[in-house]
Amino acid sequence: MRIGILGGGQLAMMMVQQSEDTNFDFLILDPTESPPASKYATCIKAEYDDIGSLNYIADECDVVTIDFENVPADTLRFLEKRIVVAPSSSAVEICQDRLKEKELFINCGIPVTKYTSVYDNDSLKASIDYMGKNSILKTRFLGYDGKNQFDMEKVDGIDYLKECKSNQLILEKKVDFEKEISIIGVRMNTGKILFYPLVENIHKNGILNYSIAPYDDKKLQKLAEEYHKKISDKLNYVGVLVIEFFLDKNGILIANEMAPRVHNSGHWTNEGANINQFQAHIKAVANCELESISIKNHSAMVNILSKKPDLKNIKDFDYAYYDYNKSERHNRKLGHITLNNKNRDKLMQDLNTVYNFIKT
Amino acid sequence: MRIGILGGGQLAMMMVQQSEDTNFDFLILDPTESPPASKYATCIKAEYDDIGSLNYIADECDVVTIDFENVPADTLRFLEKRIVVAPSSSAVEICQDRLKEKELFINCGIPVTKYTSVYDNDSLKASIDYMGKNSILKTRFLGYDGKNQFDMEKVDGIDYLKECKSNQLILEKKVDFEKEISIIGVRMNTGKILFYPLVENIHKNGILNYSIAPYDDKKLQKLAEEYHKKISDKLNYVGVLVIEFFLDKNGILIANEMAPRVHNSGHWTNEGANINQFQAHIKAVANCELESISIKNHSAMVNILSKKPDLKNIKDFDYAYYDYNKSERHNRKLGHITLNNKNRDKLMQDLNTVYNFIKT
Numbered sequence: 097m098r099i100g101i102l103g104g105g106q107l108a109m110m111m112v113q114q115s116e117d118t119n120f121d122f123l124i125l126d127p128t129e130s131p132p133a134s135k136y137a138t139c140i141k142a143e144y145d146d147i148g149s150l151n152y153i154a155d156e157c158d159v160v161t162i163d164f165e166n167v168p169a170d171t172l173r174f175l176e177k178r179i180v181v182a183p184s185s186s187a188v189e190i191c192q193d194r195l196k197e198k199e200l201f202i203n204c205g206i207p208v209t210k211y212t213s214v215y216d217n218d219s220l221k222a223s224i225d226y227m228g229k230n231s232i233l234k235t236r237f238l239g240y241d242g243k244n245q246f247d248m249e250k251v252d253g254i255d256y257l258k259e260c261k262s263n264q265l266i267l268e269k270k271v272d273f274e275k276e277i278s279i280i281g282v283r284m285n286t287g288k289i290l291f292y293p294l295v296e297n298i299h300k301n302g303i304l305n306y307s308i309a310p311y312d313d314k315k316l317q318k319l320a321e322e323y324h325k326k327i328s329d330k331l332n333y334v335g336v337l338v339i340e341f342f343l344d345k346n347g348i349l350i351a352n353e354m355a356p357r358v359h360n361s362g363h364w365t366n367e368g369a370n371i372n373q374f375q376a377h378i379k380a381v382a383n384c385e386l387e388s389i390s391i392k393n394h395s396a397m398v399n400i401l402s403k404k405p406d407l408k409n410i411k412d413f414d415y416a417y418y419d420y421n422k423s424e425r426h427n428r429k430l431g432h433i434t435l436n437n438k439n440r441d442k443l444m445q446d447l448n449t450v451y452n453f454i455k456t
Numbered sequence: 457m458r459i460g461i462l463g464g465g466q467l468a469m470m471m472v473q474q475s476e477d478t479n480f481d482f483l484i485l486d487p488t489e490s491p492p493a494s495k496y497a498t499c500i501k502a503e504y505d506d507i508g509s510l511n512y513i514a515d516e517c518d519v520v521t522i523d524f525e526n527v528p529a530d531t532l533r534f535l536e537k538r539i540v541v542a543p544s545s546s547a548v549e550i551c552q553d554r555l556k557e558k559e560l561f562i563n564c565g566i567p568v569t570k571y572t573s574v575y576d577n578d579s580l581k582a583s584i585d586y587m588g589k590n591s592i593l594k595t596r597f598l599g600y601d602g603k604n605q606f607d608m609e610k611v612d613g614i615d616y617l618k619e620c621k622s623n624q625l626i627l628e629k630k631v632d633f634e635k636e637i638s639i640i641g642v643r644m645n646t647g648k649i650l651f652y653p654l655v656e657n658i659h660k661n662g663i664l665n666y667s668i669a670p671y672d673d674k675k676l677q678k679l680a681e682e683y684h685k686k687i688s689d690k691l692n693y694v695g696v697l698v699i700e701f702f703l704d705k706n707g708i709l710i711a712n713e714m715a716p717r718v719h720n721s722g723h724w725t726n727e728g729a730n731i732n733q734f735q736a737h738i739k740a741v742a743n744c745e746l747e748s749i750s751i752k753n754h755s756a757m758v759n760i761l762s763k764k765p766d767l768k769n770i771k772d773f774d775y776a777y778y779d780y781n782k783s784e785r786h787n788r789k790l791g792h793i794t795l796n797n798k799n800r801d802k803l804m805q806d807l808n809t810v811y812n813f814i815k816t
Binding site: 195199202203204205206207208210211212213214215218219222223225226227319322346348350 | 682706
């Protein structure tokens with residue numbers, strides 16, 4: 097069975113790598129030169145609206161999925177006329193727009209922070225008057241890893257609309273959160289959903305720094321799963337869907353955003369679960385049966401950003417290292433390290449060592 | 457030219473009355489016995505989904521409009537396949553759902569209070585935990601005049617979902633407002649919009665008690681008109697559309713709800729403007745030219761609720777009295793009185809006299 101993947105980044109790369117012992121093979125479309133996945137699977141270099149390439153993928157593949165959520169919805173709709181696309185164009189399209197995403201959260205009864213939409217300097221001023229400066233201005237589309245986000249308390253005198261190159265913006269009230277956690281669920285087209293345990297995520301400058309799993313709270317786990325089910329049922333979703341939450345000081349889960357794909361906060365599953373998120377996603381997309389998900393011990397994942405470390409100096413304990421085959425650039429995700437340990441304290445100690453090693 | 461009106465309440469009645477000297481005649485559909493408008497125009501007594509009656513209206517009329525916003529959207533869609541319906545089914549459908557209405561406000565960059573959707577007792581509890589008890593639970597559909605609304609601070613121990621006979625609810629954070637004001641605008645299908653000045657509205661138990669116009673604030677007038685234009689353009693709206701706002705203590709306009717029809721807060725226009733809201737609506741719906749709107753002096757409107765007063769004792773000053781020909785019932789709108797005066801202070805004095813007279 098052949099699976100098409102739109103986007104050839106590290107997520108596509110790991111989908112391919114983690115499917116090594118299966119009957120799946122892959123065909124990837126990516127507009128960039130030598131993306132990470134191209135080392136492991138056939139990769140077509142073309143734009144996402146290149147009709148010839150899309151028709152070729154539809155001819156050659158049984159199903160198509162995505163490696164990142166900003167594949168144009170028109171591309172997915174074009175493919176949907178010919179083959180199965182999972183997740184669907186309509187699900188992905190909602191996740192592309194922070195405003196539609198929030199509407200869906202609210203529709204599903206999931207708390208979100210206060211927000212307004214902004215489309216010009218007058219509406220920005222009116223929105224700040226209403227919401228207060230304790231807010232973040234974001235682009236509705238194409239934002240990721242903290243890009244195109246402006247803290248209204250920290251910056252001033254900037255023509256944000258010019259800076260964002262967009263007049264489709266959203267102003268979100270800052271959430272005074274205690275923790276950031278995410279729920280990773282995989283939904284089959286039968287409607288069955290399997291969940292990984294909650295993950296705690298630590299961000300820096302809007303970029304995920306490291307994750308620790310499980311975040312062990314039965315009540316929150318149940319609530320997050322209910323929220324996920326509400327959303328993924330409504331979208332008739334197929335594949336891995338990840339929802340990121342703030343946990344505020346009153347213990348309330350407030351939805352921040354969601355990703356219609358495998359997710360950085362699920363990389364620990366490669367070593368930490370019986371089936372990892374990449375295998376789970378591919379199986380769901382390929383309409384294969386998934387029995388159950390169980391985890392092994394405690395896990396952590398540390399992102400390697402900006403610069404590749406010399407790992408030969410940290411061989412005192414077990415770790416798995418993933419290299420995305422990308423060139424170094426400030427704040428670029430170049431790889432990650434996963435740790436797994438029976439003992440939570442030992443895990444945290446190792447995480448600390450690795451984190452400090454990578455920082456320097 | 458014949459105009460169909462779905463609903464035969466006092467608004468339809470006044471549309472007919474105020475079109476007396478025109479070439480328009482009317483055909484009304486209403487499921488109730490002898491609704492207010494039936495005294496002035498031909499009225500078909502049938503349900504809104506009675507296909508025979510709808511086909512008859514489509515055969516006999518040139519255009520169809522509505523007297524109340526809860527005409528089923530399917531009825532409007534059915535008619536739209538045969539004749540012009542103004543406002544359109546899609547515009548009316550949004551106004552029927554408090555959740556969709558709020559989404560539209562946010563999409564247009566208009567502040568709204570914080571809200572969550574509620575669909576069962578668990579989600580109600582979670583929503584109150586998040587929003588606080590300083591909130592009002594409302595049905596998304598079919599609520600009006602404060603019906604099906606529960607102040608979470610005042611009531612307790614009620615099974616709201618059972619009480620509301622609905623699992624499509626919305627919890628809205630109470631707004632600490634200084635005033636309630638509304639903007640009445642009429643949009644032609646050319647895109648031209650004419651506005652009345654802002655109206656101040658005083659409610660009691662969720663029901664409009666009286667209105668005073670103009671609410672003279674150039675800056676707010678401009679902003680409210682901009683908000684109205686954003687929305688009515690987006691909906692490609694034809695006819696009168698009214699948006700009700702809270703004005704908070706910081707001078708911020710916060711949209712509360714909107715009505716896709718002529719509105720109780722515009723009844724003063726009968727005596728207070730060169731063209732009243734009923735004439736303006738019918739002309740827009742009938743695709744006739746509307747030049748401009750100007751007002752005469754200061755106006756007030758007082759609703760007559762529950763019980764009809766003996767007006768012969770208040771003849772010391774000019775007023776206009778409208779009787780809706782309805783039987784008395786607690787909190788039912790039975791009629792209204794409009795006052796108009798060059799002198800604002802004299803108007804307020806008269807308003808006070810009438811209001812106190814009606815109360816007793």
